[in-house]
Amino acid sequence: MQIIHTISELRTALKQQPKIGFVPTMGNLHAGHIHLVEIAKQNASCVVVSIFVNPLQFGANEDFGSYPRTLEADCEKLKAAGADIVFAPNVSEMYPQVTENKSNGKNLNQSMTITPPPIASELCGASRPGHFAGVATVVMKLFNMVQPQIAVFGKKDFQQLFIIKEMVKQFNLPIQIIAGETMREASGLAMSSRNGYLNEAQRTQSAQLNAALQHIAQQLKNGHQDFTSLEKTAAQQLNQNHWEVDYISIRSANTLQPAQAGDKQLVVLGAAKISNNLGGKTRLIDNLEVHI
Amino acid sequence: MQIIHTISELRTALKQQPKIGFVPTMGNLHAGHIHLVEIAKQNASCVVVSIFVNPLQFGANEDFGSYPRTLEADCEKLKAAGADIVFAPNVSEMYPQVTENKSNGKNLNQSMTITPPPIASELCGASRPGHFAGVATVVMKLFNMVQPQIAVFGKKDFQQLFIIKEMVKQFNLPIQIIAGETMREASGLAMSSRNGYLNEAQRTQSAQLNAALQHIAQQLKNGHQDFTSLEKTAAQQLNQNHWEVDYISIRSANTLQPAQAGDKQLVVLGAAKISNNLGGKTRLIDNLEVHI
Numbered sequence: 383m384q385i386i387h388t389i390s391e392l393r394t395a396l397k398q399q400p401k402i403g404f405v406p407t408m409g410n411l412h413a414g415h416i417h418l419v420e421i422a423k424q425n426a427s428c429v430v431v432s433i434f435v436n437p438l439q440f441g442a443n444e445d446f447g448s449y450p451r452t453l454e455a456d457c458e459k460l461k462a463a464g465a466d467i468v469f470a471p472n473v474s475e476m477y478p479q480v481t482e483n484k485s486n487g488k489n490l491n492q493s494m495t496i497t498p499p500p501i502a503s504e505l506c507g508a509s510r511p512g513h514f515a516g517v518a519t520v521v522m523k524l525f526n527m528v529q530p531q532i533a534v535f536g537k538k539d540f541q542q543l544f545i546i547k548e549m550v551k552q553f554n555l556p557i558q559i560i561a562g563e564t565m566r567e568a569s570g571l572a573m574s575s576r577n578g579y580l581n582e583a584q585r586t587q588s589a590q591l592n593a594a595l596q597h598i599a600q601q602l603k604n605g606h607q608d609f610t611s612l613e614k615t616a617a618q619q620l621n622q623n624h625w626e627v628d629y630i631s632i633r634s635a636n637t638l639q640p641a642q643a644g645d646k647q648l649v650v651l652g653a654a655k656i657s658n659n660l661g662g663k664t665r666l667i668d669n670l671e672v673h674i
Numbered sequence: 675m676q677i678i679h680t681i682s683e684l685r686t687a688l689k690q691q692p693k694i695g696f697v698p699t700m701g702n703l704h705a706g707h708i709h710l711v712e713i714a715k716q717n718a719s720c721v722v723v724s725i726f727v728n729p730l731q732f733g734a735n736e737d738f739g740s741y742p743r744t745l746e747a748d749c750e751k752l753k754a755a756g757a758d759i760v761f762a763p764n765v766s767e768m769y770p771q772v773t774e775n776k777s778n779g780k781n782l783n784q785s786m787t788i789t790p791p792p793i794a795s796e797l798c799g800a801s802r803p804g805h806f807a808g809v810a811t812v813v814m815k816l817f818n819m820v821q822p823q824i825a826v827f828g829k830k831d832f833q834q835l836f837i838i839k840e841m842v843k844q845f846n847l848p849i850q851i852i853a854g855e856t857m858r859e860a861s862g863l864a865m866s867s868r869n870g871y872l873n874e875a876q877r878t879q880s881a882q883l884n885a886a887l888q889h890i891a892q893q894l895k896n897g898h899q900d901f902t903s904l905e906k907t908a909a910q911q912l913n914q915n916h917w918e919v920d921y922i923s924i925r926s927a928n929t930l931q932p933a934q935a936g937d938k939q940l941v942v943l944g945a946a947k948i949s950n951n952l953g954g955k956t957r958l959i960d961n962l963e964v965h966i
Contacts, residue, residue: 389846493792494810494844499785518786526846552786553811554681554818 383461385468389527392430392469396528399428404530406521409433409470410450410575411459414565418534419463421562425532431460432469432524434476438490439516448660450578469528476523495519498545499552501638505541506653506667509628514545521546525555533557538564538572540649540669544638564668570596572668579658587623588656591668594620598632598650599672607643620654626663628653635671648672675753677760681819684722684761688820691720696822698813701725701762702742702867703751706857710826711755713854717824723752724761724816726768730782731808740952742870761820768815787811790837791844793930797833798945798959801920806837813838817847825849830856830864832941832961836930856960862888864960871950879915880948883960886912890924890942891964899935912946918955920945927963940964 386392396402403426405418415431422429433456440446457468477490495515501507502514525533535543547559565573569589580588594616601612609632617627632641635649649671655663678684688694695718697710707723714721725748732738745762752760769782787807793799794806817825827835839851857865861881872880886908893904901924909919924933927941941963947955 393848492844494841495789497787497789497807515789523844523846526848529848549786552784552815554815556685556818556821 383457383465383468385457385470387470387472388475389471392467392527395467396428396430401425401427401532402528402530403429404524404528404533405429405431405465406524406533406535407431407433408435408449408575409456410452410578411456412565412573412575412577414536414538414562414573416459416463417565418536418562419460419465421534421560422532423464425534425558425560426530428466429464430467430469430528430530431465432471432528434469434471434520434524436476436516436520437473438477438492438495438520439513441510441512444510445576450575476520492519496522496549499548501541502545505629505631505633505638505651507541509653514542517542518545518549522549522553525557530557532560534560534562536562536564537671538574538668540651541638566592572666574666576664576666579660579664580656581659584656584658588666590620590623590625591652591654591656591666592670594630595650595652595668595670598630599670602632602648602650602672603674609641616652624657626655628655628665630654646674648674675749675757675760677749677762679762679764680767681763684759684819687759688720688722693717693719693824694820694822695721696816696820696825697721697723697757698816698825698827699723699725700727700741700867701748702744702870703748704857704865704867704869706828706830706854706865708751708755709857710828710854711752711757713852714824714826715756717826717850717852718822720758721756722759722761722820722822723757724763724820726761726763726812726816728768728808728812729765730769730784730787730812731805733802733804736802737868742867768812784811788814788841791840793833794837797921797923797925797930797943799833801945806834809834810837810841814841814845817849822849824852826852826854828854828856829963830866830960832943833930858884864958866958868956868958871952871956872948873951876948876950876956880958882912882915882917883944883946883948883958884962886922887942887944887960887962890922891962894924894940894942894964895966901933908944916949918947920947920957922946938966940966 403422405422407415435449477492496518498514498518507514570592571589598612613630616630620627630652632650634645635647641648649669651669653667655665658664695714697714699707727741769784788810790806790810799806862884863881890904905922909922912919922944924942926937927939933940941961943961945959947957950956
């Protein structure tokens with residue numbers, strides 16, 4: 383397995399590769415990421431995993447600085463999983479010539495960005511303005527560096543997956559997007575690098591988010607179509623249990639628009655903050671697809 | 675020479691091509707376009723020319739509807755010039771599923787776009803809001819369809835060329851951009867499809883725009899650095915000669931920022947409207963690079 387830090391070395395290493403599979407990550411890898419690597423291996427002859435904590439997708443008050451960076455341990459896991467290339471650029475390689483021209487408010491030399499679709503300002507985008515523009519922009523850059531035939535994204539970030547699929551379609555990228563299932567702890571908690579901010583008691587509590595989504599999913603399967611009421615009840619119960627709910631939302635899985643009576647392919651999404659081990663709050667997200 | 679109308683046929687035709695040269699156009703080809711095709715032929719083994727009048731880059735009051743469409747004559751010229759493939763998609767192939775979802779105000783199914791750099795709202799962008807977002811978006815789409823190694827753009831659209839180069843750099847596209855010189859009539863008039871809107875007298879008058887830029891270029895070479903005064907004088911003289919000047923601007927050729935005293939690489943750009951043969955006005959642009 384090669385560990386590469388520059389774009390030019392990456393391009394050299396990938397020349398002549400007939401079928402490249404790509405898994406973009408922010409590192410601090412867990413079983414969820416490894417599952418995506420396994421999917422890539424099944425669908426490509428050369429698997430590239432990028433590790434890059436992208437400043438462009440973090441808000442000013444978010445955890446860019448403290449986001450866990452564990453390159454050595456990540457590379458061990460990727461080697462064991464059979465990845466071929468780890469691409470771990472630094473910020474100035476991705477956004478060269480950091481200048482005083484604060485075109486994007488972040489002092490990065492990226493004055494051109496991808497404008498995401500309107501859905502990017504709903505759900506997670508409502509409380510993270512600019513997040514999906516930052517995600518789409520860095521993914522477009524990475525796609526152009528790696529030029530994969532297939533790329534694998536996790537369903538845990540369901541809205542991100544939706545927007546990346548839209549980007550591929552609307553910009554005619556010759557890339558097949560494959561979605562990987564969410565990996566979970568035995569408690570139902572969706573695996574996430576941000577779980578590392580939680581102590582054991584908090585981690586136990588954090589399974590309540592998935593339980594709330596499961597409860598809604600069951601109600602939907604039982605034929606309930608009072609979506610707003612289901613959303614409100616779940617949010618209230620979480621808030622009563624010391625969560626700070628951002629949203630609980632039942633949507634059409636194919637369009638991410640609010641669910642309509644009669645929709646058969648639904649997804650229940652939730653985001654909420656929970657007290658963490660650092661004396662602050664950690665924002666967790668989860669979702670469940672519901673086929674009726 | 676193949677004439678192709680669909681993306682899937684294009685991809686099939688380009689599979690296994692080792693070096694693709696690409697010239698994107700809006701058709702109605704003149705010697706300026708043919709010059710770009712010749713440059714592409716010198717630098718690639720397979721030359722693709724696209725012909726697509728892109729609605730996304732036209733304003734509501736602009737000439738999208740009346741823009742000249744002359745596919746048959748264009749193909750004759752391209753065949754003679756040695757192009758290998760003409761890609762002439764229709765609007766629904768480029769922006770599929772035209773829907774009632776007017777996400778971009780134009781009823782096109784393109785809710786994701788490229789946000790151009792701040793310079794895109796100056797010069798031509800000041801009077802054509804959204805123009806360069808539309809250009810960058812369609813060029814990104816075409817690049818992803820054609821996947822060329824080189825692409826050729828004319829210097830006549832100097833600001834467009836600048837923004838495309840920025841896009842390639844900032845999105846890490848593996849494409850070399852080559853600039854083609856502006857082709858001119860004997861009068862100095864820059865060749866443009868929009869010259870077709872002018873009768874003979876108007877065409878004669880239209881050479882005044884280039885003459886004004888030539889005059890400024892000479893003054894700059896003579897050591898004048900009173901940029902604002904040079905711009906104003908030229909604009910006033912054109913306005914007195916029945917032009918409606920949009921801008922005359924002296925800029926740094928490398929950054930497109932307003933020229934500073936001591937800059938050695940300059941470009942003088944102009945845009946102005948002239949009475950046309952249809953009872954309205956035609957907006958012409960031109961520019962000259964000045965190396966001091």
